[in-house]
Amino acid sequence: MTRTFPEITPEEATTLGGLGAEDAMAILGHSLAEAVRAAPQTPSRAVVRFGCASIEVEWPVGTRVVESAPAAAPPEPAEDLAAVVAPVVGTFYRAPEPGARPFVEVGDEIEVGTQVGIVEAMKLMNPILAEEAGVVAEIVAGDAESVEYGQPLLLVRPRTEG
């Protein structure tokens, strides 16, 4: 009766920093509550962890027998999008040059290492490469927009492993 939620490593936690750690944690916490509410039966234990932070709940085993719950369809899992963040302060460009086709569009399949944009800083063009394979879900930074270190540029729905 143990449900596992994806663990996030401290390294990921910091790279997600740009996404807003607060938001991420709120989402995770919400997910826990949602999962508990959605489950036909009280779990024996649930863990949510974000970097060094964790929430952990244990329920006594077998105390509540749910007599009538029909086998409901499993809840749609919360969308787990990965953010590609700005590695430097600079200007984000979606395309290699003005007027050219953007590196990627929403819906594009990308691989690890696919260039998804440029951040120009101190006249240097820093290519932004995907660190995860998947599908571009949303492009959150505007073209030619000023970005800070760690700011999300686009969101990727990671490819599911099977």
Added chain:
Amino acid sequence: MTRTFPEITPEEATTLGGLGAEDAMAILGHSLAEAVRAAPQTPSRAVVRFGCASIEVEWPVGTRVVESAPAAAPPEPAEDLAAVVAPVVGTFYRAPEPGARPFVEVGDEIEVGTQVGIVEAMKLMNPILAEEAGVVAEIVAGDAESVEYGQPLLLVRPRTEG
């Protein structure tokens, strides 16, 4: 039902990338509350951890099992003693004069208005009268002790009303 979880080092604790710890804890606490509220049953144990700080709640097993509870003797209620407090700053005396018998002793039955002591302030003898009927349970201020406003002088076990 208790498991041990890896300890989080201070180094890991700081990898949350600047998220205010207060905010983090607030968010975590919220999530915990939500999770508990969401479940139809009380958990046996819950832990919230942020770095070195943690909140840990355990629920006694079986407290909410209603149908099988035998008509046990009602639990002894937490002793609800009433304090007689000093109405002024001064010196507390247990007896009307040095060497005389104290107004009351532990175990004495007292009525509303029974004099239980004196607090001398500005050379005025303020009689201390019981405001509740009952039995003297303890005399907490020493004879000739300096007392503040509101300081308990003696404790009374109120007479039960039936």
Added chain:
Amino acid sequence: MSEPPFRKILVANRGEIALRVVRTCREMGIRTVVVHSTADRDSAAVRLADEAVQIGPGAPRKSYLYPAMIIEAALRTGAEAIHPGYGFLSEDPDFAEICDKNGIVFIGPHPDVMARLGDKAAARELMAAAGLPVVPGSAEAVSTPGELVETTKRVGLPVIIKAAAGGGGRGMAVVRDWDELLPAFRTTRATARGVFGDDRVYLERYWENARHIEVQVLADNHGTVLHLGERDCSVQRRHQKLIEESPAPLLPPALRDRLTQAAVRGAAAVGYTGAGTFEFLVEGDEAAFIEVNCRIQVEHPVTEAVTGIDLVREQIRIAAGLPVSLTQDEVRPNGVAIECRVNAEDPRRDFAPCPGLLTEFVPPGGQFVRVDTHAYAGWQVPPYYDSLLAKVIVWAPDRDQAIARMRRALGEFRIDGPGVSTTSELLQDVLAEPVFRAGRHSTALLRK
């Protein structure tokens, strides 16, 4: 209210000094941009600034020591000038030059002046040539064991070996015996290479019982060089200043005049501009120049308290080409000021920094007490930076009252948090020490 000298200034620092600079900018009607690492996202300076730009992760190399990111942030936000605070890039001539090349005013001396004074052996030569007394030592960096032994013979033991590019008490070793000489030389060079990326070291006579006295100068681009009196920073732990005060207790007036005049002469000789500090060692009637700090100092508030001059304001005005706003005659130090540095360090673990969550943080207040701090209850002290939590500065008409006031102020400071310890008790012990109260202490005070 007159026009502000700049419309927008970028603060390239963190902690209390970033907040300090933002405060003066606000008072001058100048908008501020604070650049910060991810670890400082919730800092007091970021909260108070008009704009904030996150430039990198917690590690200083990738944020506060990363010139390109800072310049980029300045260009992007339209900042006209950069205030570097102290530490980090504040004394880096290359950074000052990059600012210049990008059309941004660096609030500090000219890069050439900084470069010349930044090499401590060279600075000593320069000041000796300007007629300042210098500690006997190596004329230049010592690079071979032969030079080392020869110089040591000449100046006599004990000696101190220092990194030419060093600062903040790091990269220093005191040698009292001949057989410690070569090992100390090797260690210091290794440290210097590791910490400052420059393994040059120099050597000077070590004064066991010297007092550390420094002179604050202000110099503008119009030929004015003022001094704002001296500070005594003799209470040090491993070359880290703990307590600073002005004026220096028991300093003979003639010697005080010699030091302040030497500083003014030295600053004029190198074409210094901005706020700077000339550091000296004093033992009895002897005094010797050690180095120049080309920036605002941690302890500048004691000078502000006795003179009433906002030093950061003067720095900004000078950088904008304005003249210093007063004359030497108008600088009239009054009373006594003392500063104590309250660090998050654990005295039981040899003063190791102890970052962590501050659950309680109530600084002292009231009459003649100033607190410069970026900390607040609920703040997580990050592990990446120095351990300074707060500077407590008091003023009083005389030194006895100032010490009593400081003891009162430290006594009411409430700081708590899991695992957080501070230097407050050590400071209070020093303030109660008879030799300190008599003003007869030297840098040896905490060496026992």
Added chain:
Amino acid sequence: MSEPPFRKILVANRGEIALRVVRTCREMGIRTVVVHSTADRDSAAVRLADEAVQIGPGAPRKSYLYPAMIIEAALRTGAEAIHPGYGFLSEDPDFAEICDKNGIVFIGPHPDVMARLGDKAAARELMAAAGLPVVPGSAEAVSTPGELVETTKRVGLPVIIKAAAGGGGRGMAVVRDWDELLPAFRTTRATARGVFGDDRVYLERYWENARHIEVQVLADNHGTVLHLGERDCSVQRRHQKLIEESPAPLLPPALRDRLTQAAVRGAAAVGYTGAGTFEFLVEGDEAAFIEVNCRIQVEHPVTEAVTGIDLVREQIRIAAGLPVSLTQDEVRPNGVAIECRVNAEDPRRDFAPCPGLLTEFVPPGGQFVRVDTHAYAGWQVPPYYDSLLAKVIVWAPDRDQAIARMRRALGEFRIDGPGVSTTSELLQDVLAEPVFRAGRHSTALLRK
């Protein structure tokens, strides 16, 4: 360090002034006893004091206004003197006399002097006799409608009717029309009876556009009477001071001299001792005495900031029979100081006090800013007392810079809590007001 003038002082007050007094006592090496109500059990003054005695419930009548309890606490703890702060029993000659009878030094003027100056009509007579200019008005308390009308005819409308025993802006009414006169008379008397237990009222000419200027004096038992310059307290809301500053802007030097000399002369004439304040109205070149405050004032820090003198320290020294610690020549006011009172009041509900829990409380800090406050995050503002949360005092070399500094300081003050509002925004609005910035405002500023 010299022997302290007392070994132990009892502080018969609460809030920021109790903390203020405890701070000076600590600096002087004097032990402190703070008496407090149940509502102030967790107050900052109680925390900092050496001893605390709970003397009654939250209601002032049964605690801070209950002489027997305070005396009992003093005798019990062996306090040699009582500092009454401001408000409560600070100007009560009976209380001063009870102290005296019990062998306890009351830190304030002699009871007779307080009694004579406490009756405001009598005080005006006294000062007129000493050659001070007084506002035209009733020579004594006005007790019949006939006297009322006659006096009003003589001084001319508008007039202000004031409780003889009043203070703090209560028991006052301005009358602009004849038909308002009798109703105002009745109301004021009723208020005076209810609030002060004394229905005597007097009447004086009301100056519509006057400035409120007061002179701080210090007088000892050795015949020395000093003045420490003046304060301008013209920014008032319903006779409650909001902003105070020193020196008074645009006050002609000759008029300043007249006022300070009048205060010194008046203090000498009545045999005043301790710290006291002579209040005047000023309109153009005309000036008139209004009253004497026989205690430390809320706004004393502005005088401390420009003179460097700890007024509470002088009060204590004088009460112990010591001479004032400096001469008139040594009093050299420097620069400009401004104080703003940050009250827990709701501007949207006509500035009704709003007690409650402070969830966030981060006072400003940094250069030349002083904060006197007893509040802290997590503290519950009790409903029984005045709404003062904090006094923010700034110093600067000139008034423009002082205003800019105050705006900065108020801007960084973080106060939050469910239901807690403050006067901070109103203060900032006043600071931005052109007429205030020009120093041309009068007590009419907030009357619109």
